[in-house]
Amino acid sequence: MDKRLIGKRVVRNEDPRLLTGQAQYVDDVNLPNMAHAAMFRSEYAHARIRSIDVSKARAYPGVIAVYTAEDMGADCYPGPPLVSPPPTVKDVIFNSRRQVPLVKDKIRHAGEIIAVVIAETRYIAEDGLDLIEIEYEPLPVVADIEKALEPDSPLVHDDLDSNLAAHLVQKKGDYEAARASADAIIQRRFTIERGTAAAMENRGIVAQWDAKSEALTVWDTTQAPIPIRNGLAARLGLSESKVRVIAPFIGGGFGPKIMMFYSEEMLVPWLAIKLNRPVKWIEDRRENFYATTQERGQVHEVEMAFTRDGKILGIKDDFIHDTGAYDPYGLTTPLNTQSHVMGGYDIPNFTSEFRVAFTNKTIVTPMRGAGRPHGIYVIERMMDIAAKELGIDRVEIRRRNLIKPDAFPYEHGIIDQAFAPLIFDSGNYEAVLNETLKAVGYEKFIKEEQPRYRAEGRRVGIGVLPFIETTGVGPYEGARVTVEASGKIAVATGVGTQGQGHFTSFAQVVAEQLGVDVTDVRITTGDSAHFNWGTGTFASRGAVVAGNAMHAAATMVRKKILKLASKVLNAPEEELELEDGMVRVADIPQSSISLSDLAALANPLRGAVEPGTEPGLEATAYYGPQYGPTAFGVHAMIAEIDAETMMIKILRYVVTEDCGTILNPLILEGQIHGGVALGLGNAYYEKLHFDENAQLLNASFMDYLLVGSTEMPRIEVHHLETRSPLNELGTKGVGEAGAIPVPALFAQTMEDALYDYNLEIRETPLNPNRLFGIARKEKTA
Amino acid sequence: MKLSGEYVFDGPREEVWKLVRDPEVLMKCMPGTQTVNKISDSEFTGEVTVRIGPFAGVFAGRVIISDEVPPQSCTLTIEGTGKIGFLQGVGAIEMTELEGQKTLMKYSGEAQIGGKVASVGQRLFDTVSKSMMKQGLDTLNGFLKSNAA
Known part of the structure; x- marks a missing residue:
């Protein structure tokens, strides 16, 4: 019998609970005597607060309390910086500005919290908001990232000379020399606009203070429960062991839920202690549009140097990144962009300079893709333009530049988002490209099908392009694996779960080591009472970092099992097998002991344990990579467009992904499907429209168009496995892969479909109206 | 957001001007207007109920008239705040006489x-x-025509 579980299409352990409504979400937490909070948010994007009058709200029946910054006193100070600037880059500028729980004097983006009303019900709390009177002095607003860096721009932070939040230059080789020897120089400008993650579940926090034991319990829709626990303990002057943070089931994270500290995360626990009552705050959708972080705003000025035969000599990329009103998340997103502007290509010379601008808009922090789609958009658009200008087939020009299999580990000589050297650990890029071309039938489409469509007057285009995804960064994650007296396996890790299938893929890793059924491994994620070390679920790192910690802990427990069983069964360890929850002597099946009995023996009630032995069959292990593995993939799309309405129909969508060892293809495909959905939204549906006063004009699902099931194509997923040499399991991350290449692929496909319009698309997101305008060289929104 | 247009009144310019400068008349004309208070000859405050899509609410506002050249032109500075948002605007009105006792208003x-x-x-x-x-x-x-009648 095949004992391998890793790589098997195991159905998900968590699904019965999720599908029958038994999974606990934050809003399911209802405690006796619980009060409800509602936030009074600024409608102005930039204004000075002249006066705040909450007296009527305080007097409203059912209102328990109203707090302003003044009422919070010395407790009203900004959260800690989440990520510090890179220390290893020369001349880096970074001005750290973080949000306070309640704004006292100056509003910097619409949606900032000025007061909080706590009432017996949310209804009453919302009524209380209507009674708050604020007098504002509106200030000139800066919404545009390029205008923000002009000398006469209004200042988001008055103590700074300009709106420059950060400036960083990274270089590899000598671009100017490469340029001098080039046959062709191509320059373009690209604009990328904001979208929102639009997780199905908005943010929410419930905090409970137990005054007698001086213990705080917080249920939080965070992707980083352990750092939230540590930060809250420090902020509130409590022992870490007295603060428990639980990130239960979460209806989608996508990055914004790892932002910390959100104002509400600082406020709600503080209120629970202050009032000595449990307090609940659940974000509504409109708040989510203003107060939950967003992503994607950048403007790039790019230049690339090529030889006549399409070989890349170098890239020079200058870009501005929009961080919104504050920059708590450091430089993660623009650094990711920088790491991805070279794509999967062998590029000897690279100069990249970015400036980060403060604007009067919602804060920007990583959102699924986290700067990577921007980089891939820029390089892949440039490759398409180069293919046209140099008269080389667009697949061929890419093939000529992809990093060759023998070039790994491929060192770029710059640093990545984790301040580690940017090194691509392993890969077989051309094989992934070939697999995709074969699967989508590229040659046949170009030679036979497309001419036939065109003869029929139909505009059907094909797009194919590769992308990389840097994944699985440190610092570390941990796991504890315990064989319980029942023979079942209890596993705990600090990472939280937002739909990634952790209860199954992690269980497969552990079950394979311990010879048990996957359903007998019970995983607890994101509860600091169960495991209190870790950083969080982000950067496509769960399967890599926590997965390898699981593997290490399970391997240690396996050793303990074999050691004890060897003694009990009087057989050498090499002859023992772990199967079906039993340890057996290989050739004598009747000589066996169950894990349950063995667990009891390892934790006796009487007698003596040998000196130097630990009780139980349990181990805790940690894994921290020096740098993260880099995954690779190729997406292909065939789509038809109606040039009158610009409505599209995607006929084929093919993905080939190489994320190293596959833990569970079912879960992997689900991740890719979800990613592609977000990517299609970013490409053709979703865009946050801000006016020049930084007022968001489409803050509801009436106007913000999400991709629905009717827009989603059937997605064919193919796999290649190039194991990462960096970790035992050989895994690379895939959480963001689906989303990364889609806007660039979409642009390529549309240019091909609308061949007779001779388009050059240099912006994303598009929409039918905008594409219609580009096709007719008109200005449209 | 920009707003502009023109309108032809069926009456002489002086008459139109008189009506435009009368808060009582304006209150009756502006849909949803609940109160208008005259602070001075060139400043008025008031409350207007506005319904936009799913939201309805009362805006408390202030109108200041400046650069007045009767009966020809003026500038209006408007600000309003309410539970459903805020509005600030500056507008210019210009009136020219047309043939046949009519007046063209450009705003x-x-x-x-x-x-x-x-x-x-x-x-x-x-x-x-x-x-x-x-x-x-x-x-x-309508007022203009009934006054003339």
Whole structure:
């Protein structure tokens, strides 16, 4: 019998609970005597607060309390910086500005919290908001990232000379020399606009203070429960062991839920202690549009140097990144962009300079893709333009530049988002490209099908392009694996779960080591009472970092099992097998002991344990990579467009992904499907429209168009496995892969479909109206 | 957000001007107007109920008239705040006499809106403001005609 579980299409352990409504979400937490909070948010994007009058709200029946910054006193100070600037880059500028729980004097983006009303019900709390009177002095607003860096721009932070939040230059080789020897120089400008993650579940926090034991319990829709626990303990002057943070089931994270500290995360626990009552705050959708972080705003000025035969000599990329009103998340997103502007290509010379601008808009922090789609958009658009200008087939020009299999580990000589050297650990890029071309039938489409469509007057285009995804960064994650007296396996890790299938893929890793059924491994994620070390679920790192910690802990427990069983069964360890929850002597099946009995023996009630032995069959292990593995993939799309309405129909969508060892293809495909959905939204549906006063004009699902099931194509997923040499399991991350290449692929496909319009698309997101305008060289929104 | 247009009144310019400068008349013309208070000859405050898409609410506002050249032109500075958002705008009105005792009013202005009105009602705001404007001017024209009669 095949004992391998890793790589098997195991159905998900968590699904019965999720599908029958038994999974606990934050809003399911209802405690006796619980009060409800509602936030009074600024409608102005930039204004000075002249006066705040909450007296009527305080007097409203059912209102328990109203707090302003003044009422919070010395407790009203900004959260800690989440990520510090890179220390290893020369001349880096970074001005750290973080949000306070309640704004006292100056509003910097619409949606900032000025007061909080706590009432017996949310209804009453919302009524209380209507009674708050604020007098504002509106200030000139800066919404545009390029205008923000002009000398006469209004200042988001008055103590700074300009709106420059950060400036960083990274270089590899000598671009100017490469340029001098080039046959062709191509320059373009690209604009990328904001979208929102639009997780199905908005943010929410419930905090409970137990005054007698001086213990705080917080249920939080965070992707980083352990750092939230540590930060809250420090902020509130409590022992870490007295603060428990639980990130239960979460209806989608996508990055914004790892932002910390959100104002509400600082406020709600503080209120629970202050009032000595449990307090609940659940974000509504409109708040989510203003107060939950967003992503994607950048403007790039790019230049690339090529030889006549399409070989890349170098890239020079200058870009501005929009961080919104504050920059708590450091430089993660623009650094990711920088790491991805070279794509999967062998590029000897690279100069990249970015400036980060403060604007009067919602804060920007990583959102699924986290700067990577921007980089891939820029390089892949440039490759398409180069293919046209140099008269080389667009697949061929890419093939000529992809990093060759023998070039790994491929060192770029710059640093990545984790301040580690940017090194691509392993890969077989051309094989992934070939697999995709074969699967989508590229040659046949170009030679036979497309001419036939065109003869029929139909505009059907094909797009194919590769992308990389840097994944699985440190610092570390941990796991504890315990064989319980029942023979079942209890596993705990600090990472939280937002739909990634952790209860199954992690269980497969552990079950394979311990010879048990996957359903007998019970995983607890994101509860600091169960495991209190870790950083969080982000950067496509769960399967890599926590997965390898699981593997290490399970391997240690396996050793303990074999050691004890060897003694009990009087057989050498090499002859023992772990199967079906039993340890057996290989050739004598009747000589066996169950894990349950063995667990009891390892934790006796009487007698003596040998000196130097630990009780139980349990181990805790940690894994921290020096740098993260880099995954690779190729997406292909065939789509038809109606040039009158610009409505599209995607006929084929093919993905080939190489994320190293596959833990569970079912879960992997689900991740890719979800990613592609977000990517299609970013490409053709979703865009946050801000006016020049930084007022968001489409803050509801009436106007913000999400991709629905009717827009989603059937997605064919193919796999290649190039194991990462960096970790035992050989895994690379895939959480963001689906989303990364889609806007660039979409642009390529549309240019091909609308061949007779001779388009050059240099912006994303598009929409039918905008594409219609580009096709007719008109200005449209 | 920009708002501009023109309207032809069936009456002489002086008459139109008189009506435009009468708060009592304006109150009756502006749809949803609940109160108008005269602070001075050139400053008025008042309350207007506005419905935009899913939101309805009362805006408390202030209008200041400046650069007045009777009966020809003036500048209006408007600010309003309410539970559903805020509005600030500056507009210019210019009236020219037409043949046959008619008056052409040209108006143009720029408004900044925020809050729910902007975030959820933006798409409707343009239509709502145009229709409110037309309704108001039609009513004003009605007064003009009945006064003349």
